[in-house]
Amino acid sequence: MSRTFLGMPPFPKAAAVSTRNARLRANLTRATHTIRDKRARAVAELDDWAELRQSGREIKDRTLRHLDHYLLQAEQAVTAAGGTVHWAADAAEANRIVADLVRATGESEVVKVKSMATQEIGLNEALAAEGITAYETDLAELIVQLADDLPSHILVPAIHRNRGEIRDIFRGSMARWGRPAPEGLTDNPAELAEAARLHLREKFLRAKVAVSGANFIVAETGTLVVVESEGNGRMCLTLPETLISVVGIEKLVPSWQDLEVFLQLLPRSSTAERMNPYTSLWTGTTPSDGPSNFHLVLLDNGRSDTLADQVGRQALRCIRCSACLNVCPVYERAGGHAYGSPYPGPIGAILTPQLRGLQNEVDASLPYASSLCGACYEVCPVAIDIPEVLVQLRERVVEQAPGHRLERAAMKSAGWLLDHPAVYSAALRTAGKARGLQPRRLPLPGPAKAWSDSRDLPVLPERPFRDWWNRRDDRNHGHTGKDDAAR
Amino acid sequence: MTSARDRILAKVRAALADVPPGPPDADPPATRAYRTAHTEATGPALLALLAENLADYRAVVHQTTSARLPELLAEILRAHGSRSVAVPADLPPEWLAATHDMTRLIDSPDLTAEQLNGVDSALTGCALAIAETGTIVLDAGPAQGRRMLTLVPDHHICVIRADQVAASLPQALPRLDPTRPQTWISGPSATSDIELERVEGVHGPRRLEVVVVSGRPQ
Numbered sequence: 001m002s003r004t005f006l007g008m009p010p011f012p013k014a015a016a017v018s019t020r021n022a023r024l025r026a027n028l029t030r031a032t033h034t035i036r037d038k039r040a041r042a043v044a045e046l047d048d049w050a051e052l053r054q055s056g057r058e059i060k061d062r063t064l065r066h067l068d069h070y071l072l073q074a075e076q077a078v079t080a081a082g083g084t085v086h087w088a089a090d091a092a093e094a095n096r097i098v099a100d101l102v103r104a105t106g107e108s109e110v111v112k113v114k115s116m117a118t119q120e121i122g123l124n125e126a127l128a129a130e131g132i133t134a135y136e137t138d139l140a141e142l143i144v145q146l147a148d149d150l151p152s153h154i155l156v157p158a159i160h161r162n163r164g165e166i167r168d169i170f171r172g173s174m175a176r177w178g179r180p181a182p183e184g185l186t187d188n189p190a191e192l193a194e195a196a197r198l199h200l201r202e203k204f205l206r207a208k209v210a211v212s213g214a215n216f217i218v219a220e221t222g223t224l225v226v227v228e229s230e231g232n233g234r235m236c237l238t239l240p241e242t243l244i245s246v247v248g249i250e251k252l253v254p255s256w257q258d259l260e261v262f263l264q265l266l267p268r269s270s271t272a273e274r275m276n277p278y279t280s281l282w283t284g285t286t287p288s289d290g291p292s293n294f295h296l297v298l299l300d301n302g303r304s305d306t307l308a309d310q311v312g313r314q315a316l317r318c319i320r321c322s323a324c325l326n327v328c329p330v331y332e333r334a335g336g337h338a339y340g341s342p343y344p345g346p347i348g349a350i351l352t353p354q355l356r357g358l359q360n361e362v363d364a365s366l367p368y369a370s371s372l373c374g375a376c377y378e379v380c381p382v383a384i385d386i387p388e389v390l391v392q393l394r395e396r397v398v399e400q401a402p403g404h405r406l407e408r409a410a411m412k413s414a415g416w417l418l419d420h421p422a423v424y425s426a427a428l429r430t431a432g433k434a435r436g437l438q439p440r441r442l443p444l445p446g447p448a449k450a451w452s453d454s455r456d457l458p459v460l461p462e463r464p465f466r467d468w469w470n471r472r473d474d475r476n477h478g479h480t481g482k483d484d485a486a487r
Numbered sequence: 488m489t490s491a492r493d494r495i496l497a498k499v500r501a502a503l504a505d506v507p508p509g510p511p512d513a514d515p516p517a518t519r520a521y522r523t524a525h526t527e528a529t530g531p532a533l534l535a536l537l538a539e540n541l542a543d544y545r546a547v548v549h550q551t552t553s554a555r556l557p558e559l560l561a562e563i564l565r566a567h568g569s570r571s572v573a574v575p576a577d578l579p580p581e582w583l584a585a586t587h588d589m590t591r592l593i594d595s596p597d598l599t600a601e602q603l604n605g606v607d608s609a610l611t612g613c614a615l616a617i618a619e620t621g622t623i624v625l626d627a628g629p630a631q632g633r634r635m636l637t638l639v640p641d642h643h644i645c646v647i648r649a650d651q652v653a654a655s656l657p658q659a660l661p662r663l664d665p666t667r668p669q670t671w672i673s674g675p676s677a678t679s680d681i682e683l684e685r686v687e688g689v690h691g692p693r694r695l696e697v698v699v700v701s702g703r704p705q
Contacts, residue, residue: 031683051521058517066511068499081666087492139689140680156680163681189681193689200690205600221665231638231676231691238634239600249495254511256665260657261521271685274540275620275673278691282668288596289633290668300495308502 003150004122005340010365014338015330024335027162032326038272039323039379045274046264055261057383060317063219063252064307070219070252071298077222081284083294088246090301095126097297098211098244102132105242105293107208113226113236114138115213116320117246117299119151119342120355123211134211135177135203137232139196146173152336152344154322155270160335163187170195178203200232210236210291214247215319216262217296220255223283224296227266227276237280243291248299250307250316262319265381269321302355311392315350317382322347324376324386330369339366346376350389358397367393524655525619533618534699537652540621544674545687546695552702557585560610560644563696564589567642569607573598575632578610582646594632603639609692610644611637614669615651616697617659621674623647623697624659626667634668643692645672649701 008014018024043049063070075085088094102110110127112118112134124134124145136145143158144151147169151157158166167187174181179199185191212233216225224245226233237243253262267276285294307313325331325345336344340362341352349370353363367390376386489497507513528536538548551559560582564572571590574583583591592598592606603609612630616623623645625631630646637643653659663669676691687693 027682035679035683046525048521048525051518055517055519055521062511062514062517065503065506065514067503068496069511071496071499087490087495089491089494093491137690138680139678143680156683158680159683166681189684189686190688192681193678193686197689201604204690205604218665223665229676230678230680230689232689234634234638234670235690238638249499257657257660260660261519264521264656271679273544273673275617275622275671277544277672277674277677279671280669281665281671283666286627286668289627289635298495300498304495304498304502307499310505313502 003148004125005150005342008337008340008362010361011334011338011340011369012365014340015334015369018335018338019333021335023162024160025333027160028332028335030162031156031159032332035272036323036326036379039269039326042268042272042274046268052261052264053381053383056265056319056381057317059253059258059261060382061314063254064250064313064316067249067252067307070254071249074217074219074222074252075298077220078217078284078294078296079222081222083222083284083296086295086297088297088299088301091121094121094246094297094299094301095123098123098246099127099130099132101242101244101295102127102209103130105209107132109133109135109203109207110209110211110244111135111137111203111207111236111240112141113210113212113228113233114141114157115211115246116154116342117213117248118211121246121299121301123246135200135207137200137203137236138228139193139230139232142196142200143169146170146177150337151342153325154320154343154345154347155325156322160337163189163192166192170199174199200235204232204235204239207236207240209242209244210240212236212243212245214245214251215266216259217247217252218254218256218259219252221283223256223281225259225263226280227263227270228279229271229277231278234278234280237282238290240291242293242295244295244297246297246299248301249303250318266319266321269319269323269379269381302357305357306351306354309354309392312350312354312389314384315347315354315389317384318347318351319382320347321381323379323381327375327379328370329373329375330371334369339369341366346370346386347384350384350386350393353393358393358400364397367391367397521657522655523657526654528618528654531701533652533654534649534701537616537618537621537647538697538699540618541623541674541697542621544621544677546621546674546697549696549698551698551700553700556646556698556700557581557583559698560646561585561587563644563698564608564610567608567694569642571606571608573603573606573609573632573636573640575611575630575636578612578630582610594636596633598633598636600635600639603635606640608642608644609637609640610646612646612648613651614667615653615659615662616647617653617656619655622659623672624663625670625672626663628667634670637670637672638691641692642694642696643672644696644698646698646700649699652699 140158153159164187170181214224215227267273331345339348349366358364372387573592613623614626675695676689
């Protein structure tokens with residue numbers, strides 16, 4: 001009943017199509033530019049941002065280095081507080097556990113809080129196959145569900161839709177899922193939000209089972225944390241009798257005090273707010289307040305494989321803020337769907353291939369979905385060096401699949417970049433700024449080693465030729481960016 | 488057959504072969520060079536900062552004294568056109584001393600979300616507030632009731648005493664009990680899901696009125 005990312009074409013092919021969609025490009029440019037400026041202001045308010053970022057990075061690294069210890073500690077704390085802990089090695093196991101838990105309640109519908117983990121495992125589709133309807137309650141997830149669409153952004157899954165499209169989706173589809181859209185609904189965002197409120201209220205009031213993810217689990221106390229804005233999270237976490245939370249094993253933080261770091265880093269990076277409107281924290285169950293049955297499903301699904309790579313494991317520091325998507329020149333032009341996974345953008349390009357492996361063409365193409373400009377690393381609140389991991393993953397692609405497939409993917413990426421002058425110039429300019437970091441040689445593994453060992457990389461110029469050319473004569477209207485938009 | 492738990496833990500341990508065995512304490516602790524607060528304000532200046540940040544996210548802020556609190560609460564309810572108000576069982580009785588002709592729903596385990604859906608306003612205290620971020624924290628403690636009380640009605644009035652205001656998140660966390668269910672509220676419900684522009688008012692209360700009571704606690 002709903003679409004999945006299965007069978008999507010690899011990034012170069014998908015991007016070649018999506019970059020020609022003018023409306024998608026306009027929607028994405030508008031939204032990402034709005035949020036990136038706001039984020040910069042929110043971050044600039046704190047003169048200790050660098051120190052917070054450093055602490056966030058170190059706390060997450062320390063947690064990952066002792067993940068087995070903290071998982072057991074969290075299990076014990078959640079159990080002691082009245083919760084039940086389940087372990088799921090992969091998506092199929094997690095979906096089985098959730099479906100069985102829902103069936104045990106005798107219910108055939110659940111309300112859902114927006115959750116990347118359940119997107120990742122395809123929970124809604126798995127539940128549907130068992131006759132259980134999952135209602136998405138986050139506004140953007142609702143838009144995606146009503147439109148039978150796919151999410152394209154970590155924070156705002158319907159970022160590729162503008163207000164007019166959202167109005168049409170509400171008018172056309174709400175009635176099939178429950179309360180229809182109000183008569184005469186316009187594209188005013190406040191009216192659209194009101195329509196969502198009315199549509200979902202009856203579902204919240206009758207729901208007996210909710211499914212959520214979590215932004216953090218505090219190992220020492222067994223506390224789960226969900227950060228949100230709309231109140232749909234509070235509804236799902238408070239009103240139903242049974243709550244099932246599916247959480248990746250990397251979401252742990254050791255101590256209650258650690259929240260002071262992450263609850264400063266996350267809202268400012270994500271929605272550019274000092275604090276998001278609602279944060280819910282719960283520890284097991286509380287008599288007569290909130291769900292009386294609480295189940296935590298700890299999900300591996302490729303995370304332990306990711307942990308084994310000493311360079312790549314830093315991707316597990318990610319707190320899903322989506323700041324890297326909002327600054328990425330490739331994401332802005334290609335859109336989220338081109339990444340073939342619920343995790344799009346720069347973080348998706350390093351997370352998806354590590355979680356799913358590099359076996360198929362889609363995942364093997366993702367490490368090339370980048371100009372390595374480094375903007376993602378700069379804004380990352382836990383300092384994930386995404387370009388470093390991308391390069392490492394490219395090496396792994398080469399190692400395991402030498403020959404044509406890689407070459408093809410690389411050439412297609414390059415072809416796409418060359419076809420989009422604005423991205424290309426942005427990539428060149430940032431490369432210029434990173435000259436100090438440039439290695440003299442690019443050590444390629446395997447058979448390519450002999451070739452790379454005997455060749456120095458060309459030195460990056462301070463200013464790319466194109467910039468220099470455009471600036472030397474102002475009357476020669478700069479081409480960068482403009483011809484791109486006209487394509 | 489081994490359990491998923493054992494398989495996951497074994498894989499995690501194998502993945503961490505590069506980490507010397509031993510408890511996490513064997514690692515140096517994470518550095519914490521960040522500030523414990525971004526303001527040095529105390530007293531009335533701290534209350535003003537809280538009010539400013541609450542208002543910045545579209546909460547309506549009132550400042551008053553304990554003596555004038557009952558009058559102000561009556562006024563707020565009247566101005567909102569409320570005919571019913573949901574309150575925690577242990578609400579200080581003087582808070583509604585000046586409010587008349589108003590149906591009161593008193594929180595109890597039997598009060599349902601359906602009943603709360605028909606109530607105009609909810610009135611509670613809080614556990615504490617954070618000035619720097621404009622946040623109020625509810626933990627189902629004194630004068631707060633259960634979580635659903637402040638969630639289902641469309642209008643939430645929250646009373647904060649001056650001694651409940653912490654400057655920053657790092658100063659607030661040690662004052663909170665992790666075993667209690669908590670809701671941190673920074674302004675009324677909002678969404679940025681349409682073109683990443685913030686719109687106030689989705690599922691939680693669309694109107695949040697905060698009353699900051701200055702002066703010494705009683």
